[in-house]
Amino acid sequence: MNTTPRPDHVTGMRCTLCGKTYLPGEVDYVCPDHGNEGILDIEYDYDAIGRRISPHSLARDKTCSQWRYRPLLPVLPETPAPSAVVGWTPLYENPRLAAAVGLDTLFIKDDSRQPTGSLKDRASALAVMKAREAGADMITTASTGNAAAALAGMCAADGMRCTIFVPRSAPRAKVAQLLAYGARVFLVDGSYDDAFELCLAAAAEYGWYNRNTGFNPYMAEGKKTAAYEICEQLDWQCPDAVFVGVGDGCIISGLHKGFLDMYRLGWIDRLPRLMGVQAEGSDFLYRCWEAGADPVSFPAIRAHTVADSISAGLPRDRKKALKGVADTDGAFLRVADQAILSAIPELARATGVFAEPAGASPLAGLHAAMAQGLVRRDTTCVLLVTGSGLKDVDATIKACGAEPPIISPTMGALRDVLGKIERNQNHKR
Ligand SMILES: *Cc1c(COP(=O)(O)O)cnc(C)c1O
Ligand SMILES: [Zn+2]
Secondary structure (H helix, E strand, O other): OOOOOOOOOEEEEEEOOOOOEEOEOOEOOEOOOOHHHOEEEEEEOHHHHHHHOOHHHHHHOOOOOHHHHHHHOOOOOOOOOOOOOOOOOOEEEOHHHHHHHOOOOEEEEEHHHOOOOEOOHHHHHHHHHHHHHOOOOEEEEEOOOHHHHHHHHHHHOOOOEEEEEEEOOOOHHHHHHHHHOOOEEEEEOOOHHHHHHHHHHHHHHHOOEEOOOOOOOOHHHHHOHHHHHHHHHOOOOOOOEEEEEOOOOHHHHHHHHHHHHHHHOOOOOOOOEEEEEEEOOOOHHHHHHHHOOOOOOOOOOOOOOOOHHHOOOOOOOHHHHHHHHHHOOOEEEEEOHHHHHHHHHHHHHHHOOOEOHHHHHHHHHHHHHHHOOOOOOOOOEEEEEOEEHHHOHHHHHHHHOOOOOOOOOOHHHHHHHHHHHHHHHHHHO
16 A cells, blocks of 8 residues: 555545445555556545635636646646646637538537647546656556557656557557657567557556556546547537547547536536547447447457557446546447548648547537437537548548649749649549
């Protein structure tokens, strides 16, 4: 048992399997009775929180980061946040995309604009703070890429060291980020699931602070700030449905937690439907949800998708993710890689937001939900764009088809090529 001090608004950590509650400091990450499956959920004293923060106090708060919600986060008041500015990303309406999809109202929440280009910064910033509180000097994580880039970036912004395990198939841009931020990186010759197991073993052996998704109970707490921002940016009107790409299920569980927090505090009067979008080749949660199966015993699949950030054969937060969808009357949607790839230019051309495949997957999921009648024209929807298109340019070039023509730097050459293009278009008409 360690003596890590406990923020006084955190009342406990409850095992999502057996319901047993622990005090922070009593256990490190998971329920000792249930090993890696015993993911803990942080519990709060909402009366105490309600005395410290409210929509009214927030209206006067000039903090333009997720730390405006600090009284709702499981950190000590004195722990410094990394210097990078995380959160408070823009939410905006896009009537053009709404019309194209067949909706009256559609919002984009653009988390591609986080410091390291993905929503994972919300969790990784918190991980660095929890590691500081625990007195650690090294943090580790396995990741399909973005959690690693986020951890490396937040560690750089804090002067903390980290050791990263990513599958060797991780997109080059994500690996480049790791190198630039000065992380110690291992490219694992295996899948994300293999990297995860190796990272857990290494953390146990070397005593590193463990940021792994669906293991460290604080990560969903960082991700929940996206839910707060959506509601505050909509003037405390809850949207009807939120679409998000789902791999391990930590983001969607975090969103559920965030909306629940606000509901318990009386800031919103209902929860939005959580719509989890999975790739056809990484559809564990979709299958489990459709079969009404127990996610804990459901067998792992072999995941393969162009959307590397939502590739997970055994989603770590599967239990919380299924509960989030079930409790909000939401749905899981399964979309083909081709639909995800087409969503990249569709989103970019209608909104100016350039997403990586997993970040564009909510738009593919929205199309599927419309086709299935799960949302109607008057359903107010939010697409959570979780990662930047600059993370994976190969996927985009694939999505957009032909490469641009190469021309000599002369007007003659340009006239020639433009003429050809026009003749082609006339021909097609
Ligand atoms: C991690 C990630 C997701 C999926 O989050 P999970 O918690 O694994 O479900 C979606 N999109 C992007 C860009 C991500 O990095
Ligand atoms: Zn337990």
